[in-house]
Amino acid sequence: MPVCQKCTFPFEIRVEDTVFYEKVSPIINGVKYHIPEPTLCPDCRQQRRLAFRNERKLYKGICCVTGESVVTVYKPENLKKICSIKKWWTDEWDALEYGKPFDFSRSFFDQFSEVQKMVPHMSLMVTHSENSSYSPYAVYAKNCYFGISCVESEDVHYSLQANKSTDCVDCSFCTGLELCYECLHCIGLFDSQNCQNCVNGSGLQFCMDCRGCHDCLGC
Numbered sequence: 001m002p003v004c005q006k007c008t009f010p011f012e013i014r015v016e017d018t019v020f021y022e023k024v025s026p027i028i029n030g031v032k033y034h035i036p037e038p039t040l041c042p043d044c045r046q047q048r049r050l051a052f053r054n055e056r057k058l059y060k061g062i063c064c065v066t067g068e069s070v071v072t073v074y075k076p077e078n079l080k081k082i083c084s085i086k087k088w089w090t091d092e093w094d095a096l097e098y099g100k101p102f103d104f105s106r107s108f109f110d111q112f113s114e115v116q117k118m119v120p121h122m123s124l125m126v127t128h129s130e131n132s133s134y135s136p137y138a139v140y141a142k143n144c145y146f147g148i149s150c151v152e153s154e155d156v157h158y159s160l161q162a163n164k165s166t167d168c169v170d171c172s173f174c175t176g177l178e179l180c181y182e183c184l185h186c187i188g189l190f191d192s193q194n195c196q197n198c199v200n201g202s203g204l205q206f207c208m209d210c211r212g213c214h215d216c217l218g219c
Contacts, residue, residue, distance in 0.1 A: 004041035011041035028104070055136050055148045055160070064120050065092055072123040073136055083120035085127075093120060 001010045021035045038045060054073040061072035061082040070084045083093065098119045103111060126132060129141040137149040147156040151163040158170050165177040174186045181193040189195065190202040198207055203215040210219055 002037075002039070004044055005039045006044045007041060009041050009043075013037055031104075058124075058134060058136070061123055063087060063123065070123040071133055073125075074121060074123075079117050081118070081120040082123045084123050088120075088122045095119065 001012060003010050018037065021037065025032055025034045027033075040048065058071050058073060059075055061070050061074060061076065062068070063070050063084040064081040065083055065087040068084065070082060072082050074080050074082060087093070098115065100111075100115065100118075102108075124133070125137045126135060126141070127139050129135070129138050130143070132138050132141040132144040132147065135141055135144045135147040135150060138144055138147055138151070138153075140152045141147055141150050141156070142154040144150055144153060144155070145157045147153055147159050147162065149161045150156050150159060150165070151161075153159075153162055153165045153168075155167045156162050156165055156171070157168075159165075159168055159174075160172040161174070162168050162171040162177060163175045165171065165174060165180070168174075168177050168180045168183075170182045171177055171180055171186075172184050174180070174183055174189075176188040177183060177186060177192075178189075179191045180186070180189050180195075183189060183192060183194070183198070184196045186192070186195055186198045188200040189198060189204065192198070192201060192204040192207075195201075195204050195207045195210070198204055198210045199212070201207070201210055201213045201216070204210060204213060204219075205217050207213065207216050207219045210216060213219065
């Protein structure tokens with residue numbers, strides 16, 4: 001049983017896994033490139049797959065098109081070219097200019113890393129939003145501050161995936177909230193605080209797993 005190179009935890013590679021790697025190994029120009037067996041355990045592999053997405057920290061960067069200072073999710077030491085949101089959607093730069101031939105004698109990931117550093121990246125993924133420049137991955141947001149991954153929300157602050165919500169603070173993975181504070185996995189709440197897994201209620205405080213309840217405390 002192999003041991004994870006990162007956390008040193010032993011993990012299993014099943015026969016079905018080996019058959020799958022052989023099946024999906026690509027054939028390019030008549031040559032089959034075998035996918036090697038993993039050297040990391042499933043948990044560490046999952047962490048590595050998700051590590052590309054920074055939602056918590058923002059940095060100052062320089063737009064490679066205008067030279068202006070911009071807010072970005074990329075660290076300066078990543079050496080990536082940053083393009084402001086406004087300029088990203090214009091024709092002032094051509095992505096095809098950064099194309100390069102693939103060298104089959106070199107590692108794919110080495111070449112992919114080189115291209116990643118050459119091609120401009122959108123400074124912050126915020127689209128169709130107003131006054132929400134500090135809300136990464138927000139869509140159709142208005143007046144949100146650190147409303148991370150919020151969709152169709154307004155006046156939402158310090159929240160994660162608080163969608164279709166209004167006037168909320170410190171809420172996560174919620175939908176359809178209004179005037180709520182520190183709610184988690186809730187749907188359709190109004191004027192509620194410190195609730196979890198509650199649906200279609202109002203005036204709730206410190207409640208869990210409540211459905212269709214109103215003006216409740218600690219239920």
